[in-house]
Amino acid sequence: MSETRATTPVFPPGRYGRRREGGRRRSLPLIVAAVLFGIAALGLAWAYYQKFGQTNYSPEIIGWNEPADTAMVIKFRVRVPEGEAASCVLRARDFQGYELGTRTITVPAPDGGGEVVVSETVPTTARAAVGDVMSCRPAG
Incomplete structure (x- = not known):
């Protein structure tokens, strides 16, 4: 009985396209979108507070x-x-x-x-x- 231990799979060259290396993902666009959404939500909340929130006639x-x-x-x-x-x-x-x-x-x-x-x-x-x-x- 023989046992083969492979640490990484071996694929035929050119058959499955280029393999990605493990590591950093490209999450920068997601972070930028979340920050922009947060800023827009805070701006909208501030605008509504100024318009409807505080009144001089309380x-x-x-x-x-x-x-x-x-x-x-x-x-x-x-x-x-x-x-x-x-x-x-x-x-x-x-x-x-x-x-x-x-x-x-x-x-x-x-x-x-x-x-x-x-x-x-x-x-x-x-x-x-x-x-x-x-x-x-x-x-x-």
């Missing part, structure tokens, strides 16, 4: 109460830039989350701009349980 609920079955008083704080006004949409809901009333109000900026505390009444169709500030945007 409302914060302070509280609410129900003085009657047909009204809710919503108290909130909103930051308004100097020389501008905010248009805020208020909403009153019941325990199940159904909308019972909405109201849009205009909040003028204080001298020098900054935060304004506002307390407004929202008319409702039934006794409300929760008050929301849906949004605040530039008035006009």
Whole structure:
């Protein structure tokens, strides 16, 4: 019995084309494409953040109460830039989350701009349980 030990396969010359040598692969185009994709994704995220992410009109609920079955008083704080006004949409809901009333109000900026505390009444169709500030945007 004879045993042949070959460390590398032997192929007939010219039959299978040129053999690649083991070692470094050409992954540079893949790395460049991944880096360019990452830069594009970060640029897109930054653009959307600048457009939609941070707003100068940022409302914060302070509280609410129900003085009657047909009204809710919503108290909130909103930051308004100097020389501008905010248009805020208020909403009153019941325990199940159904909308019972909405109201849009205009909040003028204080001298020098900054935060304004506002307390407004929202008319409702039934006794409300929760008050929301849906949004605040530039008035006009």
